[in-house]
Amino acid sequence: MSTWVPGAAGSLFDLDNLPFGVFSPRGQAARVGVRIGDQVMDAGAVASYGRESLQPGDGPDLMPLWQQPSLNAFLAAGRETWDVARDWLVEVLGNEVHAERTRPHLYPVGEVDLHLPVEVADYVDFYCSEQHATNVGRMFRPDGDALTPNWKHLPIGYHGRAGTIVVSGTPVQRPSGQGRPSADGGPPPFGPSRRLDIEAELAFVVGTPTDLGTSVHTSGFADHVFGVTPLNDWSARDIQAWEYVPLGPFLGKSFATSISPWITPLAALEAAKTLLPPQDPPPLPYLEVDERGGYDIDFEVLLNGEVVSRPPYASMYWSPAQMLAHLTVNGASLRTGDVFASGTISGDEREQRGSFLELSWGGAEPFTAGGRERTFLEDGDEVVLRATALGALGGRIGLGEVSGRVTPAL
Amino acid sequence: MSTWVPGAAGSLFDLDNLPFGVFSPRGQAARVGVRIGDQVMDAGAVASYGRESLQPGDGPDLMPLWQQPSLNAFLAAGRETWDVARDWLVEVLGNEVHAERTRPHLYPVGEVDLHLPVEVADYVDFYCSEQHATNVGRMFRPDGDALTPNWKHLPIGYHGRAGTIVVSGTPVQRPSGQGRPSADGGPPPFGPSRRLDIEAELAFVVGTPTDLGTSVHTSGFADHVFGVTPLNDWSARDIQAWEYVPLGPFLGKSFATSISPWITPLAALEAAKTLLPPQDPPPLPYLEVDERGGYDIDFEVLLNGEVVSRPPYASMYWSPAQMLAHLTVNGASLRTGDVFASGTISGDEREQRGSFLELSWGGAEPFTAGGRERTFLEDGDEVVLRATALGALGGRIGLGEVSGRVTPAL
Numbered sequence: 001m002s003t004w005v006p007g008a009a010g011s012l013f014d015l016d017n018l019p020f021g022v023f024s025p026r027g028q029a030a031r032v033g034v035r036i037g038d039q040v041m042d043a044g045a046v047a048s049y050g051r052e053s054l055q056p057g058d059g060p061d062l063m064p065l066w067q068q069p070s071l072n073a074f075l076a077a078g079r080e081t082w083d084v085a086r087d088w089l090v091e092v093l094g095n096e097v098h099a100e101r102t103r104p105h106l107y108p109v110g111e112v113d114l115h116l117p118v119e120v121a122d123y124v125d126f127y128c129s130e131q132h133a134t135n136v137g138r139m140f141r142p143d144g145d146a147l148t149p150n151w152k153h154l155p156i157g158y159h160g161r162a163g164t165i166v167v168s169g170t171p172v173q174r175p176s177g178q179g180r181p182s183a184d185g186g187p188p189p190f191g192p193s194r195r196l197d198i199e200a201e202l203a204f205v206v207g208t209p210t211d212l213g214t215s216v217h218t219s220g221f222a223d224h225v226f227g228v229t230p231l232n233d234w235s236a237r238d239i240q241a242w243e244y245v246p247l248g249p250f251l252g253k254s255f256a257t258s259i260s261p262w263i264t265p266l267a268a269l270e271a272a273k274t275l276l277p278p279q280d281p282p283p284l285p286y287l288e289v290d291e292r293g294g295y296d297i298d299f300e301v302l303l304n305g306e307v308v309s310r311p312p313y314a315s316m317y318w319s320p321a322q323m324l325a326h327l328t329v330n331g332a333s334l335r336t337g338d339v340f341a342s343g344t345i346s347g348d349e350r351e352q353r354g355s356f357l358e359l360s361w362g363g364a365e366p367f368t369a370g371g372r373e374r375t376f377l378e379d380g381d382e383v384v385l386r387a388t389a390l391g392a393l394g395g396r397i398g399l400g401e402v403s404g405r406v407t408p409a410l
Numbered sequence: 411m412s413t414w415v416p417g418a419a420g421s422l423f424d425l426d427n428l429p430f431g432v433f434s435p436r437g438q439a440a441r442v443g444v445r446i447g448d449q450v451m452d453a454g455a456v457a458s459y460g461r462e463s464l465q466p467g468d469g470p471d472l473m474p475l476w477q478q479p480s481l482n483a484f485l486a487a488g489r490e491t492w493d494v495a496r497d498w499l500v501e502v503l504g505n506e507v508h509a510e511r512t513r514p515h516l517y518p519v520g521e522v523d524l525h526l527p528v529e530v531a532d533y534v535d536f537y538c539s540e541q542h543a544t545n546v547g548r549m550f551r552p553d554g555d556a557l558t559p560n561w562k563h564l565p566i567g568y569h570g571r572a573g574t575i576v577v578s579g580t581p582v583q584r585p586s587g588q589g590r591p592s593a594d595g596g597p598p599p600f601g602p603s604r605r606l607d608i609e610a611e612l613a614f615v616v617g618t619p620t621d622l623g624t625s626v627h628t629s630g631f632a633d634h635v636f637g638v639t640p641l642n643d644w645s646a647r648d649i650q651a652w653e654y655v656p657l658g659p660f661l662g663k664s665f666a667t668s669i670s671p672w673i674t675p676l677a678a679l680e681a682a683k684t685l686l687p688p689q690d691p692p693p694l695p696y697l698e699v700d701e702r703g704g705y706d707i708d709f710e711v712l713l714n715g716e717v718v719s720r721p722p723y724a725s726m727y728w729s730p731a732q733m734l735a736h737l738t739v740n741g742a743s744l745r746t747g748d749v750f751a752s753g754t755i756s757g758d759e760r761e762q763r764g765s766f767l768e769l770s771w772g773g774a775e776p777f778t779a780g781g782r783e784r785t786f787l788e789d790g791d792e793v794v795l796r797a798t799a800l801g802a803l804g805g806r807i808g809l810g811e812v813s814g815r816v817t818p819a820l
Contacts, residue, residue, distance in 0.1 A: 122573045127657060140656070148655050153598050154588055158657040159569040159664070163532045163745045164622060173623040175740035178564055178694065188563050190694050212574060212666070213583040213820060239740065245558050246550070247537060247568040248658020251740040254569070256622070284588065284600050330585035330649065330661040331820065335573045410623060410741065 008037025012398025016391035019262035032066035075207035114261035121335035132346035161254035177239035192409035193236035200354035206338035221321035260400025272389035293319035311345035418447025422808025426801035429672035442476035485617035524671035531745035571664035587649035602819035603646035610764035616748035631731035670810025682799035703729035721755035
């Protein structure tokens with residue numbers, strides 16, 4: 001089946017992708033949209049006639065789930081509904097008999113406002129790249145082992161600030177804060193961060209909630225997680241380095257975290273599944289997964305339009321099913337809208353590192369971009385994360401872009 | 411003025427307290443209530459006639475803010491509305507002319523269901539007791555300085571799991587997780603926590619939100635924070651000790667955090683204001699506060715009905731206004747329903763320590779309770795936090811109790 005939507009077949013947003021977002025046609029209320037090619041389909045509007053013709057009472061009623069200002073109602077409906085919805089979308093956008101009635105509900109993506117797609121409940125950030133953790137360990141703790149003793153036994157994670165997750169395109173104001181005092185013992189320096197950085201990550205969005213006191217087995221991953229988005233975990237390294245012992249990152253991260261307006265369903269990533277790197281020592285039973293627990297997703301980090309890194313998600317040590325099982329093994333409940341992210345994606349090569357901290361080795365080894373030497377972010381810089389994966393139709397599918405431009409400190 | 415509500419005058423819930431919560435009369439919908447003595451007043455129901463008689467159109471309309479299943483709408487209304495509401499409550503509950511119309515809307519507190527009062531947005535936990543941080547530092551990092559170098563320069567904090575904040579009375583299931591491997595290098599032990607603990611804290615509830623990219627000055631504390639509740643930050647020390655380096659506490663804390671059903675307004679704590687301990691070195695300008703930035707609140711920790719500790723909130727090094735200024739100095743926005751907690755309250759004396767970790771010095775020095783030696787929590791144990799402070803009428807006001815009973819691991 002091929003889509004009748006002009007320009008969509010063979011694009012990054014073909015019938016095998018179909019990410020969900022929330023959009024407003026000019027001057028109108030926010031509602032759920034599905035991206036196809038360079039168009040956004042008003043899903044609820046199309047589902048309202050689908051109720052007559054496509055689903056005469058034998059499926060979930062999708063329209064009320066989509067006439068909403070966030071994806072949460074749809075996410076809460078669970079895996080069966082997500083699958084029904086996907087089949088229905090493929091029929092609507094793939095079968096030309098629906099073209100005439102659907103076309104009025106397509107909007108060019110450049111002509112709508114795109115919103116934060118999810119009302120985020122809790123946000124957890126993991127630390128799942130061995131290469132990233134090794135690089136950071138070497139820089140932040142030069143006197144110790146690069147990896148802490150727990151690193152290969154559990155996916156290390158921490159809670160981040162859910163309220164400062166913003167949609168792609170939101171400006172990122174340079175944060176101010178304390179840094180480490182100089183060795184002669186004066187007060188800590190205070191001011192705009194001088195080591196503002198990015199972290200290229202993949203985030204997972206929870207749909208189906210759980211009760212307090214229960215755990216999600218690794219095999220239950222796809223029952224609870226709806227889909228994914230790239231995520232930029234903006235980081236102020238000078239603030240972070242001073243504050244993070246002993247309770248972890250706080251103000252160095254909490255000023256902004258950007259996600260895409262598009263959540264790509266897990267169902268679109270079946271062809272991207274891949275082998276995990278070997279896990280040695282073997283994980284404890286609650287962390288055992290199918291060896292095809294990885295995802296082969298190619299990231300690009302663009303600084304002012306120029307690709308400066310290509311982090312390979314396939315290199316991640318811990319799988320998302322392991323992150324979810326770990327997150328809940330203590331009985332912590334899940335809520336619809338929970339987001340958990342992978343941590344910075346860094347591969348073996350320098351040009352695969354997912355942060356400027358690593359690309360410039362803490363600022364000591366500048367990289368070249370825009371024809372000059374660069375280390376950390378300058379005011380006015382724009383960073384874009386892009387990611388693609390193999391789709392079911394044999395081409396590439398695109399995850400939604402995540403962009404942000406740095407504005408000066410207040 | 412004295413209240414006409416029988417039994418309330420001179421109690422811990424007199425006219426100078428008036429905490430807010432959310433309750434359901436048997437079989438009815440949840441709504442906002444105000445505690446007076448041993449009664450809960452249906453605030454929205456009383457405000458509906460107040461619209462005719464007490465506030466003929468010259469104040470905010472309180473009724474719709476209170477006919478809600480959480481306090482969030484009222485919290486979002488801001489300081490002026492909170493103050494108007496408090497004056498109105500004092501009139502309604504203090505002037506006997508209102509007794510006849512109000513009495514039908516009073517319910518004995520023992521005959522209603524009490525709910526989580528706030529839809530929690532983000533949850534931040536600080537670490538503001540010098541005595542607690544010193545005790546923990548000595549136990550967790552015996553080879554280093556007890557306080558990390560940053561401790562006296564900033565109130566250290568981290569984000570906790572908002573979705574597992576539960577109301578007092580909710581059972582607390584013992585969490586399972588990984589602990590530190592033995593020195594001979596086998597895999598980490600996995601199972602129910604053997605060092606389950608409490609942390610007696612005071613939490614602050616944010617009402618008025620802020621925009622991303624702005625900061626709250628210490629002088630803005632009372633414009634943004636509505637009130638307080640004791641908080642029990644249940645902690646699994648064995649899980650925490652293994653996981654917390656380098657990104658901080660995660661599963662050792664995220665299984666449950668208990669708060670009271672009652673949020674005591676800041677306005678009720680004016681008489682409890684006290685001097686902060688001397689801060690040396692002097693804090694950076696953004697952390698400067700009025701020296702009366704502390705609160706003199708006496709806590710009690712009860713284990714199975716017996717007082718085992720009396721942590722003094724007045725001993726806390728960092729003030730809540732400093733916590734809030736620090737939390738936002740990087741431009742992080744506030745949302746209505748944000749909760750930030752003080753960290754464990756521990757005084758100078760052994761019997762003032764706010765965790766069993768400290769009371770038993772890591773289990774090495776058991777304390778006596780129930781006629782026998784105790785260290786960490788056993789299944790079936792019930793912990794209750796109580797707190798009182800000087801009120802405006804010269805007696806004590808009570809903060810809401812926080813209780814929880816430990817149930818066995820799954």
